[in-house]
Amino acid sequence: MMESGVPLCNTCGEAVGVDEKGEVFVACQECNFAICKACVEYEIREGRKACLRCGTPFEVNSMADAERNELGSRSTMAAQLNDPQDTGIHARHISSVSTLDSEYNDESGNPIWKNRVESWKDKKNKKKKAPTKAEKEAQVPPEQQMEEKQIADASEPLSTVIPIAKSKLAPYRTVIIMRLIILALFFHYRVTHPVDSAYPLWLTSIICEIWFAYSWVLDQFPKWSPVNRITHVDRLSARYKKEGEPSELAAVDFFVSTVDPMKEPPLITANTVLSILAVDYPVDKVSCYLSDDGAAMLSFESLVETADFARKWVPFCKKYSIEPRAPEFYFSQKIDYLKDKIQPSFVKERRAMKRDYEEFKVRVNALVAKAQKAPEEGWSMQDGTPWPGNNSRDHPGMIQVFLGSSGAHDIEGNELPRLVYVSREKRPGFQHHKKAGAENALVRVSAILTNAPYILNLDCDHYVNYSNAVREAMCFLMDPQVGRNVCYVQFPQRFDGIDRSDRYANRNTVFFDVNMKGLDGIQGPVYVGTGCVFNRQALYGYGPPSMPNLPKPSSSCSWCGCCSCCCPSKKPTKDLSEVYRDSKREDLNAAIFNLGEIDNYDEHERSMLISQMSFEKTFGLSTVFIESTLLANGGVPESAHPSMLIKEAIHVISCGYEEKTAWGKEIGWIYGSVTEDILTGFKMHCRGWRSIYCMPLRPAFKGSAPINLSDRLHQVLRWALGSVEIFLSRHCPLWYGFGGGRLKWLQRLAYINTIVYPFTSLPLVAYCSIPAICLLTGKFIIPTLSNLASVLFLGLFLSIIVTSVLELRWSGVSIEDWWRNEQFWVIGGVSAHLFAVFQGFLKMLAGLDTNFTVTAKAADDAEFGELYMIKWTTLLIPPTTLLIVNMVGVVAGFSDALNKGYEAWGPLFGKVFFAFWVILHLYPFLKGLMGRQNRTPTIVVLWSVLLASVFSLVWVKIDPFVSKSDADLTQSCSSIDC
Numbered sequence: 001m002m003e004s005g006v007p008l009c010n011t012c013g014e015a016v017g018v019d020e021k022g023e024v025f026v027a028c029q030e031c032n033f034a035i036c037k038a039c040v041e042y043e044i045r046e047g048r049k050a051c052l053r054c055g056t057p058f059e060v061n062s063m064a065d066a067e068r069n070e071l072g073s074r075s076t077m078a079a080q081l082n083d084p085q086d087t088g089i090h091a092r093h094i095s096s097v098s099t100l101d102s103e104y105n106d107e108s109g110n111p112i113w114k115n116r117v118e119s120w121k122d123k124k125n126k127k128k129k130a131p132t133k134a135e136k137e138a139q140v141p142p143e144q145q146m147e148e149k150q151i152a153d154a155s156e157p158l159s160t161v162i163p164i165a166k167s168k169l170a171p172y173r174t175v176i177i178m179r180l181i182i183l184a185l186f187f188h189y190r191v192t193h194p195v196d197s198a199y200p201l202w203l204t205s206i207i208c209e210i211w212f213a214y215s216w217v218l219d220q221f222p223k224w225s226p227v228n229r230i231t232h233v234d235r236l237s238a239r240y241k242k243e244g245e246p247s248e249l250a251a252v253d254f255f256v257s258t259v260d261p262m263k264e265p266p267l268i269t270a271n272t273v274l275s276i277l278a279v280d281y282p283v284d285k286v287s288c289y290l291s292d293d294g295a296a297m298l299s300f301e302s303l304v305e306t307a308d309f310a311r312k313w314v315p316f317c318k319k320y321s322i323e324p325r326a327p328e329f330y331f332s333q334k335i336d337y338l339k340d341k342i343q344p345s346f347v348k349e350r351r352a353m354k355r356d357y358e359e360f361k362v363r364v365n366a367l368v369a370k371a372q373k374a375p376e377e378g379w380s381m382q383d384g385t386p387w388p389g390n391n392s393r394d395h396p397g398m399i400q401v402f403l404g405s406s407g408a409h410d411i412e413g414n415e416l417p418r419l420v421y422v423s424r425e426k427r428p429g430f431q432h433h434k435k436a437g438a439e440n441a442l443v444r445v446s447a448i449l450t451n452a453p454y455i456l457n458l459d460c461d462h463y464v465n466y467s468n469a470v471r472e473a474m475c476f477l478m479d480p481q482v483g484r485n486v487c488y489v490q491f492p493q494r495f496d497g498i499d500r501s502d503r504y505a506n507r508n509t510v511f512f513d514v515n516m517k518g519l520d521g522i523q524g525p526v527y528v529g530t531g532c533v534f535n536r537q538a539l540y541g542y543g544p545p546s547m548p549n550l551p552k553p554s555s556s557c558s559w560c561g562c563c564s565c566c567c568p569s570k571k572p573t574k575d576l577s578e579v580y581r582d583s584k585r586e587d588l589n590a591a592i593f594n595l596g597e598i599d600n601y602d603e604h605e606r607s608m609l610i611s612q613m614s615f616e617k618t619f620g621l622s623t624v625f626i627e628s629t630l631l632a633n634g635g636v637p638e639s640a641h642p643s644m645l646i647k648e649a650i651h652v653i654s655c656g657y658e659e660k661t662a663w664g665k666e667i668g669w670i671y672g673s674v675t676e677d678i679l680t681g682f683k684m685h686c687r688g689w690r691s692i693y694c695m696p697l698r699p700a701f702k703g704s705a706p707i708n709l710s711d712r713l714h715q716v717l718r719w720a721l722g723s724v725e726i727f728l729s730r731h732c733p734l735w736y737g738f739g740g741g742r743l744k745w746l747q748r749l750a751y752i753n754t755i756v757y758p759f760t761s762l763p764l765v766a767y768c769s770i771p772a773i774c775l776l777t778g779k780f781i782i783p784t785l786s787n788l789a790s791v792l793f794l795g796l797f798l799s800i801i802v803t804s805v806l807e808l809r810w811s812g813v814s815i816e817d818w819w820r821n822e823q824f825w826v827i828g829g830v831s832a833h834l835f836a837v838f839q840g841f842l843k844m845l846a847g848l849d850t851n852f853t854v855t856a857k858a859a860d861d862a863e864f865g866e867l868y869m870i871k872w873t874t875l876l877i878p879p880t881t882l883l884i885v886n887m888v889g890v891v892a893g894f895s896d897a898l899n900k901g902y903e904a905w906g907p908l909f910g911k912v913f914f915a916f917w918v919i920l921h922l923y924p925f926l927k928g929l930m931g932r933q934n935r936t937p938t939i940v941v942l943w944s945v946l947l948a949s950v951f952s953l954v955w956v957k958i959d960p961f962v963s964k965s966d967a968d969l970t971q972s973c974s975s976i977d978c
């Protein structure tokens with residue numbers, strides 16, 4: 001920030017200015033913290049007389065000492081808790097974090113269980129008295145009802161599909177078909193024209209090419225009919241907010257997951273939470289749940305601070321409609337913040353707010369500093385009791401509710417959204433299922449505490465960048481026509497802080513702007529783990545309302561009931577075991593769907609039925625939770641006593657809760673892969689749901705991406721490993737979910753693509769070493785070209801280019817992004833994907849579990865400092881080797897040609913072309929490897945040089961690709977040259 005000239009004030013962003021002596025104004029002699037005179041004076045007037053950064057008193061005031069002590073002590077947790085100012089703020093009572101040891105699998109004999117049944121019955125009875133929505137409707141005279149319906153029908157749809165212009169799509173499709181035909185001809189030629197002098201080499205290359213063609217088909221056809229959508233937020237507001245009435249928008253539960261406060265700085269998480277609390281949505285409809293998988297007191301304490309800071313931040317955001325509502329990112333924007341602002345008080349309040357935020361940051365950073373070294377006996381809370389989460393692998397479940405209707409209000413006295421800290425119980429010997437497990441715990445806790453019909457989940461580093469985002473999603477979910485069958489609305493992932501050239505394709509633009517739009521034209525985008533609004537019912541394993549999965553045992557087809565749509569001829573020939581298996585699979589759905597129809601039974605019968613129909617086997621032993629799942633429109637029974645609810649909430653996050661239930665198998669986030677996101681979305685699409693891709697002009701959410709090569713490769717490795725896991729699991733899209741016929745085949749193709757892509761690494765590595773081998777041995781994979789063959793090659797080449805160009809044209813992606821994507825496809829392919837394939841199989845054979853290594857989130861200050869950082873990993877070896885081999889090959893090829901004279905140059909050209917193709921694709925990798933000061937870890941270089949020279953020598957010596965009989969010179973002439 002202070003690179004040159006007069007520094008900028010950290011509070012107001014203007015130049016600090018000079019003092020009377022003409023020197024740069026320095027407020028704090030201790031740390032030189034840049035702050036302008038106006039701001040210091042304001043500080044002092046407000047009674048803050050110490051430096052914001054280091055706490056040293058400003059020289060201007062002699063009695064500053066006292067204040068300084070105050071400021072200093074404010075940054076330690078214990079002191080804050082005793083701060084008399086803070087009494088009355090619920091958030092401050094750190095010791096009141098609720099914990100409870102879990103009771104596993106209690107039978108109904110257990111008093112606790114009985115208790116629950118009793119209270120549930122109680123509630124049922126009370127609820128009966130309050131008319132339900134349907135009953136209310138019934139009470140309205142029919143004519144009036146008709147009228148109301150008509151008004152609703154007359155109102156326009158909340159979103160519009162904008163198909164891609166025909167003029168752009170038609171040529172695109174034509175070229176795809178042409179490319180397919182050319183490809184067929186090409187393969188015909190390749191297969192019928194083997195290279196006798198280098199048969200194995202030719203065979204390898206052919207196999208690779210066929211695989212590439214196959215993966216191209218998988219990737220290409222799901223992009224056949226892309227769509228764009230626009231929303232009409234104004235219509236949404238008009239429809240669901242009538243003058244003088246409370247808003248009828250549906251409630252939303254926000255989930256934020258964090259695990260390791262050292263890798264995921266609390267300040268980042270705090271920003272995410274703040275952006276959620278300040279979101280533009282009715283306050284009583286918003287709840288924010290933070291899952292802390294690390295059970296860190298640091299995370300808890302910084303949430304306490306965050307809750308407190310939100311009391312100032314939220315009203316400020318709403319008053320001036322600022323954007324984004326994550327303070328860190330708001331204050332670091334390099335734009336004219338006065339634009340469109342008319343209130344004169346804005347500048348002053350912004351200045352004060354910025355200062356408050358700086359103070360908040362100081363406090364959070366102090367917490368982080370304090371947390372660096374854990375005391376021997378573990379952390380303890382203000383009242384001296386030890387922090388329950390001291391052992392992050394063995395601790396009880398913890399829940400703490402902040403803010404909300406009964407909690408602290410903001411400084412203007414308005415209600416704030418509810419904020420809940422959740423850390424699920426962990427015990428050794430239990431599977432925790434990483435992020436998916438954490439999300440499922442949140443699903444249950446939120447069902448008990450707020451039970452909003454919609455759930456928005458975010459990674460800890462993905463803040464709300466557009467405060468209207470939720471409304472955008474509601475334009476789909478709450479639209480009576482569109483919303484019925486929508487399981488989730490996915491927003492694209494966008495990122496901050498990526499180097500300008502996006503060296504490692506972190507932005508993933510091609511995926512988010514091309515593939516996802518394509519999928520939206522079929523059955524909807526895949527779920528990418530963050531920035532997604534779910535329909536809660538879809539998470540509970542239900543099918544979409546328009547296709548109830550009620551198996552009808554007697555009549556026809558168990559899937560659709562009609563049997564003309566999904567199982568044309570097969571059905572009568574189905575053998576018994578198949579029928580049995582199908583019905584087993586549908587058991588769960590049956591149980592759930594039947595339950596909707598048993599309203600007519602009395603309470604006792606109903607509870608009997610519920611247990612009979614194995615509801616508990618599905619959802620686990622919590623009546624309160626089971627009850628909540630039946631409220632399709634959300635909401636919690638009013639009769640429920642808050643303290644009892646907290647108790648129940650702790651019960652549902654106990655580590656044994658999911659045992660022998662369908663959690664993670666059929667409902668909630670699905671377990672079994674580190675890319676739980678793909679799996680979860682896949683299950684929903686298999687049940688017949690559709691999803692929606694929503695791309696508001698202003699990016700709805702923004703996150704951080706790993707910017708250095710090693711971290712990026714590890715992230716890609718984890719993703720690829722997750723795909724391999726799915727491939728090897730029962731959920732493999734190659735054969736899973738055919739029974740229903742509800743997964744559209746193009747959608748299936750896309751899912752197959754997302755799980756087989758790591759395998760492309762094998763042919764890719766082979767193909768990338770072929771040019772080098774050719775150069776070193778003098779052989780080539782292509783025989784002498786005839787005219788026809790040349791045309792084919794050219795045609796293929798052209799069609800590849802033209803499809804890409806046309807794709808860029810309809811999607812608006814830049815050619816640069818596309819090229820980065822191509823490059824990273826090769827880089828990731830020959831390193832991370834390759835390792836993922838081996839690790840995946842090894843782990844399966846050894847029965848090991850894969851790690852979820854969280855990617856470190858850069859703290860904001862270091863600007864791209866990390867880009868050049870390189871950590872030693874084995875992942876770097878294969879691409880480095882390939883690079884070196886190819887470069888050696890090029891050199892060897894040239895020197896050979898020099899020796900042989902003129903004729904040798906022709907064939908050299910073809911080979912060098914391929915070698916350059918490889919080197920060009922690996923170029924960003926080379927750059928990353930070199931780092932800023934050419935400090936590649938020596939070990940990588942050593943290994944790669946060693947491997948490269950060994951291979952080169954071996955190739956030259958053994959020449960395995962040349963059959964012994966025709967190893968003489970005349971025969972090798974059949975390659976491209978003569």
Ligand SMILES: O=c1ccn([C@@H]2O[C@H](COP(=O)(O)OP(=O)(O)O[C@H]3O[C@H](CO)[C@@H](O)[C@H](O)[C@H]3O)[C@@H](O)[C@H]2O)c(=O)[nH]1
Binds near residue numbers: 291
């Ligand atoms: O045991 C765990 C491990 C991770 N997380 C959370 O999972 C999120 C994603 O982790 P991150 O390291 O940032 O992974 P990325 O590769 O950046 O994430 C992408 O890929 C993941 C799947 O591998 C998805 O879950 C994410 O939503 C998606 O953004 C973070 O909020 C973590 O706190 C947990 O809650 N518990």
Ligand SMILES: [Mn+2]
Binds near residue numbers: 459461703704855
């Ligand atoms: Mn991330």
Ligand SMILES: [Zn+2]
Binds near residue numbers: 009010011013035039
């Ligand atoms: Zn200033």
Ligand SMILES: [Zn+2]
Binds near residue numbers: 028033
């Ligand atoms: Zn200072």
